[in-house]
Amino acid sequence: MTLELQVDAVSEPCPGYRSVAFTLADGGPPPAYPPGSHLGLEWAPGRWNAYSLTGPSIAPERLHITVALRPRGSGGSRWVHRLRPGDRVRSTMPRNGFAPVETARRHLLVAGGIGVTPVLSHVRWHSFWGNPFSVLYVHRPGAAPHRDELRALCGDRLSTVTGRRAARAEIHRMVTTAPFGSHLYSCGPPGLTAVTERAARDAHWVAARIHSERFDRRREPGRPFRAVLRRSGRTVDVGAGESLLDAVARIGVATPSLCRSGVCGECLTPVGHGAVEHRDTVHAAREGRIALCVSRAAGPTLELDL
Amino acid sequence: MTTSPEDLSSYPFPLRSDRYRISANVEPAGVARATEAGAWGATILHVPGDHAGYEDVVRARAAILDREPARFVAAPHSRAACWDALLYLTARLAAEQPATCSLERDGDRYRFRNSRLGVDQEFVFGDGSTLPEHPLRFASRQLTEDVVVLGVRDDRLWLDAGAVATASVWSIGFDAGMSFRELHGPVPGNEPGGVFERAEQFLLRMAPGEAFRRLNWGLQPDDRLDLSLDAAPSWAPAHRPLRVADPGREIHLRTEVQHLVRLPLTGSVLFLIGIRLLALDRIERVPAWRDRLASVLETLPTEVSDYKGLGPIAALTLAHLRR
Amino acid sequence: MPHPVPPYLPPEQTTLPRYPVPGRSPAPHLVITVGAARRPPLHAGDRLRVIEDAADAEALLDAELPTMVTGWRILVTGTESEVLEVRSAALARGALDSELDLRPTDVDDDLVGVRHRTVYCGHCQARFGAVVAIGGPVRCPGCGCGLVVAHHHSRTHAAFLGSPV
Numbered sequence: 001m002t003l004e005l006q007v008d009a010v011s012e013p014c015p016g017y018r019s020v021a022f023t024l025a026d027g028g029p030p031p032a033y034p035p036g037s038h039l040g041l042e043w044a045p046g047r048w049n050a051y052s053l054t055g056p057s058i059a060p061e062r063l064h065i066t067v068a069l070r071p072r073g074s075g076g077s078r079w080v081h082r083l084r085p086g087d088r089v090r091s092t093m094p095r096n097g098f099a100p101v102e103t104a105r106r107h108l109l110v111a112g113g114i115g116v117t118p119v120l121s122h123v124r125w126h127s128f129w130g131n132p133f134s135v136l137y138v139h140r141p142g143a144a145p146h147r148d149e150l151r152a153l154c155g156d157r158l159s160t161v162t163g164r165r166a167a168r169a170e171i172h173r174m175v176t177t178a179p180f181g182s183h184l185y186s187c188g189p190p191g192l193t194a195v196t197e198r199a200a201r202d203a204h205w206v207a208a209r210i211h212s213e214r215f216d217r218r219r220e221p222g223r224p225f226r227a228v229l230r231r232s233g234r235t236v237d238v239g240a241g242e243s244l245l246d247a248v249a250r251i252g253v254a255t256p257s258l259c260r261s262g263v264c265g266e267c268l269t270p271v272g273h274g275a276v277e278h279r280d281t282v283h284a285a286r287e288g289r290i291a292l293c294v295s296r297a298a299g300p301t302l303e304l305d306l
Numbered sequence: 307m308t309t310s311p312e313d314l315s316s317y318p319f320p321l322r323s324d325r326y327r328i329s330a331n332v333e334p335a336g337v338a339r340a341t342e343a344g345a346w347g348a349t350i351l352h353v354p355g356d357h358a359g360y361e362d363v364v365r366a367r368a369a370i371l372d373r374e375p376a377r378f379v380a381a382p383h384s385r386a387a388c389w390d391a392l393l394y395l396t397a398r399l400a401a402e403q404p405a406t407c408s409l410e411r412d413g414d415r416y417r418f419r420n421s422r423l424g425v426d427q428e429f430v431f432g433d434g435s436t437l438p439e440h441p442l443r444f445a446s447r448q449l450t451e452d453v454v455v456l457g458v459r460d461d462r463l464w465l466d467a468g469a470v471a472t473a474s475v476w477s478i479g480f481d482a483g484m485s486f487r488e489l490h491g492p493v494p495g496n497e498p499g500g501v502f503e504r505a506e507q508f509l510l511r512m513a514p515g516e517a518f519r520r521l522n523w524g525l526q527p528d529d530r531l532d533l534s535l536d537a538a539p540s541w542a543p544a545h546r547p548l549r550v551a552d553p554g555r556e557i558h559l560r561t562e563v564q565h566l567v568r569l570p571l572t573g574s575v576l577f578l579i580g581i582r583l584l585a586l587d588r589i590e591r592v593p594a595w596r597d598r599l600a601s602v603l604e605t606l607p608t609e610v611s612d613y614k615g616l617g618p619i620a621a622l623t624l625a626h627l628r629r
Numbered sequence: 630m631p632h633p634v635p636p637y638l639p640p641e642q643t644t645l646p647r648y649p650v651p652g653r654s655p656a657p658h659l660v661i662t663v664g665a666a667r668r669p670p671l672h673a674g675d676r677l678r679v680i681e682d683a684a685d686a687e688a689l690l691d692a693e694l695p696t697m698v699t700g701w702r703i704l705v706t707g708t709e710s711e712v713l714e715v716r717s718a719a720l721a722r723g724a725l726d727s728e729l730d731l732r733p734t735d736v737d738d739d740l741v742g743v744r745h746r747t748v749y750c751g752h753c754q755a756r757f758g759a760v761v762a763i764g765g766p767v768r769c770p771g772c773g774c775g776l777v778v779a780h781h782h783s784r785t786h787a788a789f790l791g792s793p794v
Contacts, residue, residue: 001513032390032571033514058431058571059414093513096573101459102383105723128432129386180697181723204656204700206727208460287507376754475794477751483785484644492643492780535751538793539774546794613637 005041007087008062013145016069017114018081021055021062025088030060035121036098036185036213038281039063040263041076042090048259049076050281052117052187052213053094054146056124063094066145068114092264097283098187098213100125105181107133108174110196112167112188113143115215119187120146123153133157136174138167138192171196175203187213222277225297229253229306230272238296245292253306255292262294272303312584313358314591315344319584320521320561324601328495328610332508335517335565342594349402350517350565351395352450352580353422360422363450363531370471370532371446376479377471377536380440384466387455387574388442389432391467394569394576395445395453420448442467451565451580454478456486456509458573463506465489466574472581473534474524474562475615480535493613509575512568522562525619529558531581548618553626554587557619559599586626600627640740644782645763645789646713647740648731656702658730659693661686661715663707666734683707683714690722702728709733710747710758710787717787741780748778749788756788767791 004025011019024030035057038050055064067080083089098118100107107126111119116137126133137150137160150158161167175184175196184205186196193212200210224240227247238247245257245267258266262280268289275298278284280291290304319341338348354360371377380388396418400409403420410417414431425448429436437444446453446469454468463486470478481489486506487496495501512518526533527550530541550556565578590596603616603624611620641647657674663683671677680689703724705715712733719729735744741763748759748767755771759778767776769791776791783790 031514034571034573059411093515099573102386102457102572103459103723176698176700178699180694180699180701182699203698204654204702206725208725208727209699287511477790479754480749480751480781480783480786480790482783484783488644492638494637497638497642535790535793536754538752539772542794609637 001093003091003093005063005089005091007083007085007089009085010083013066014143016143017066017145018069018083019054019064019066019145020080020083021064022089022091023062030063031094032059033057033094034096034099035125036100036118037094037096037121038118038263039065039094040092040259040261041065041080042259043076043079046260047074047076048092048261048263050095050261050263051080052121054117054120057121058125058128063091066114066117068143068145092259095263095265095282097281098185098211100131100185101183101211104183104209105132106179106183107131108178108182108184109133109135110138110171110174110184110186110188110192111135112138112186112192113140113215114145115186115188115192115213116144116146116150117187118213119185120150122185123150127153134174135159136161136167136170138162138170138188167192168195168199171199172203175200175205183209183211185211185213188215190214222296225299226301227297228272228301228303230303231306243293244290244296244302248292248304248306255306257293260293262291265291267292270305272305274302275299276302311588312582313354314584314588316346317341317343317584318346318521318561318563318582319343319592319595320523320559321595321598321602324598325605326602326610328501332505332518332520332566335519335567341592343592347519350519350567350578351398351402352563352582353399353403354450360450364423364447366531367450367471368447371443371469374536376477377534378440378443378446378469379465379478379482380442380467381457381483384442384455384457384574386432387457387569387572388440388467390569390571390574391453391455391576392441392445393431393571394567395448399448423448443469449578451563451578454577454579456575456577458510458575461510462486463509463575468577470534470579472531472579473536474522474560474581475533475535477535494609509566509568512566512575514568514570514573517565517567519563519565522564524560524562524614525616525623526558526560526583527556527619529583529585531583533560548622550619550622553622554590555585557586557623557626558583559586559589586623590627596627600624603627640763640780643780645740645780646709646782646784648733648736650732651730653730654702656700658702658704659697661689661703661705661707663705663711663715666707666711669704669706669732683711686715686718690718694722702730704730704732706732706734708735708745710745713784713787714747717785720784746778747786747788748776748791749783749786750774750776750791750793752776752793756786763789 005022006025008023009021013019038052040048042048051065067077070077109119134157141162161170186193228235236247236251256266258264265282268284271290277296277298279294284291335350338345396409399407406421408419417428419426452470456463457466465484468478490496490502561582563580567576603620660677662679705712712731743762745760750769752774753772759767761767774793779790779792781790
């Protein structure tokens with residue numbers, strides 16, 4: 001299901017970043033959503049990117065995103081930076097895979113750079129309900145969108161650091177002193193989330209308490225592999241620069257798809273034998289499925305229920 | 307608690323074929339389904355029309371919940387999900403019963419009205435001090451269905467809260483805190499890889515705002531709605547051993563209309579269970595229903611008959627229908 | 630959702646508790662020994678607490694948990710009824726199943742045999758102890774109802790369902 005959005009306002013929270021507020025084009029109230037949700041926005045015909053929602057999630061008057069400008073990116077962020085009030089945008093419904101765990105005794109949030117966006121929505125949620133939380137915001141000097149807003153919401157529950165060493169030290173402190181019953185949520189570049197996860201595991205945190213949302217900056221090419229289509233009895237060799245979806249289409253096997261970005265879930269397909277490298281944001285892994293448009297085999301072959 | 311006689315034309319007759327088999331049988335909610343006697347299912351919440359017992363059922367349910375606190379559970383961590391449920395249920399009533407219900411909103415202040423029950427309540431979302439009681443308890447007073455809130459954690463569903471006055475041989479007090487698979491118990495289809503596991507996966511994939519429904523059914527030798535374990539001493543002695551003098555009037559088909567809704571704010575799953583009873587002699591007024599019920603009972607596998615607790619009552623029902 | 634006797638799944642696929650012994654994690658453990666149970670081996674960094682009665686677990690955990698950080702585990706030994714009661718108190722205070730190591734001293738591979746079990750009366754919610762098999766009869770001391778111990782266990786109540794039907 002898609003939404004028709006209209007740009008209501010744009011602003012620059014700090015250099016190199018753009019915030020956009022959307023209303024629904026039909027004038028109706030935007031849907032409520034769990035904190036940590038994202039929208040899939042169509043920035044060119046058939047091309048979609050996921051952007052985390054930063055605003056109030058309970059009875060939102062607007063849907064808010066903040067996007068870093070990536071001059072060498074594929075074009076999505078440049079498109080966001082060109083949006084003007086009145087522009088119409090096609091969007092998915094809010095989707096979530098990074099929600100707070102309501103049974104947590106305390107919520108520890110680690111935000112890296114633009115990864116602050118879903119963390120901000122978590123903070124609004126915890127403030128509203130009165131839940132104990134603390135935030136570590138890791139950013140490059142001068143590139144800290146929403147820091148002032150976070151400071152106003154968090155007070156001394158917010159720590160900010162710049163630099164890798166200070167970040168590691170602060171993460172280590174957080175995970176070794178967290179009260180029993182805490183949950184940890186990290187969002188940002190893969191390097192930061194990996195450091196956070198490892199620090200928590202080294203401190204003996206069980207996996208069920210560690211939650212990550214990775215913001216991949218580059219769509220990396222992958223290794224070639226062979227896909228076995230169980231039901232049609234065909235195989236296809238998927239090239240390094242080619243998506244599984246394109247390879248399957250190339251040999252004439254019909255399969256549904258929509259966003260081609262791992263955001264909408266249309267192309268999810270059950271997987272048989274073979275390890276998967278998941279690159280989607282709809283948590284295909286949880287269901288034993290693969291997003292054909294972005295994900296790949298982690299090994300030499302992969303069996304699909306196609 | 308008993309009920310006013312059901313209107314045949316809106317009864318959700320649960321059997322669509324001559325043989326019954328255990329399946330997920332889930333379909334989209336809110337879609338009218340035609341039967342040989344009329345139609346049902348255009349609304350998610352069942353609110354009988356004037357003089358058809360809505361006020362009586364609601365009052366009787368409230369009496370049970372007020373008298374027996376164990377019929378209502380709400381884990382502290384279900385707070386947000388229960389407010390989510392309250393908003394969903396009041397909004398749905400306003401949408402489905404526009405002549406008598408309304409929900410107005412001004413920022414985070416709401417005003418819900420239900421003229422049939424004399425309810426006019428203002429509240430502030432998330433602020434418990436603005437409601438006379440727990441939000442889910444307040445919502446449950448408007449419904450003819452039992453309501454359960456299933457929290458989503460760790461890729462599973464958990465019974466976090468509920469107001470259940472008319473359980474079909476279970477107890478929410480005991481089942482509170484259980485996972486979806488746990489609370490369904492050791493029944494056919496609940497083995498790893500079975501129907502219940504697939505049902506849970508299906509529910510977890512529901513998009514926010516989506517709603518589905520399914521029907522469950524059984525037979526009972528009376529017209530009691532409350533067949534909970536909690537009330538067992540009141541009804542069980544009359545169920546076993548079976549003593550039925552007038553099968554046509556005493557034996558009832560017990561249809562459970564289950565609705566499953568993915569709540570938008572928290573992603574929790576709202577589980578509504580409505581009990582609809584129909585006596586055999588009223589079923590017989592619709593020949594197609596009489597024939598299908600008889601055929602299903604004739605061909606019901608023993609395992610299914612056992613797990614539904616049908617045994618002797620199925621035989622008695624069949625003998626009566628085929629007399 | 631009826632609870633029939635007998636069940637339609639083998640005992641291992643029901644909610645009857647089982648106790649796989651995890652490999653000992655290097656994490657520090659709060660080791661709780663109930664009653665006469667023998668103290669399990671301790672590792673460096675462990676904290677041993679002995680309680681007379683499982684009913685003391687709530688007060689113990691209220692005192693200990695605020696001094697523990699996430700990453701700790703809780704190991705409990707005692708009879709099954711005692712261990713499950715301590716588990717219930719730990720879960721209610723935010724512990725996850727994966728952080729609990731349960732070592733009951735009086736169970737074997739027979740999940741359903743006669744032994745001491747805590748039973749929850751499905752009618753009056755009373756919790757009481759009884760030496761009984763799963764599927765066996767028991768009378769509720771609270772309301773006098775005849776109950777059958779079902780193949781159904783609640784981690785919240787740390788009890789087996791005594792079904793009045």
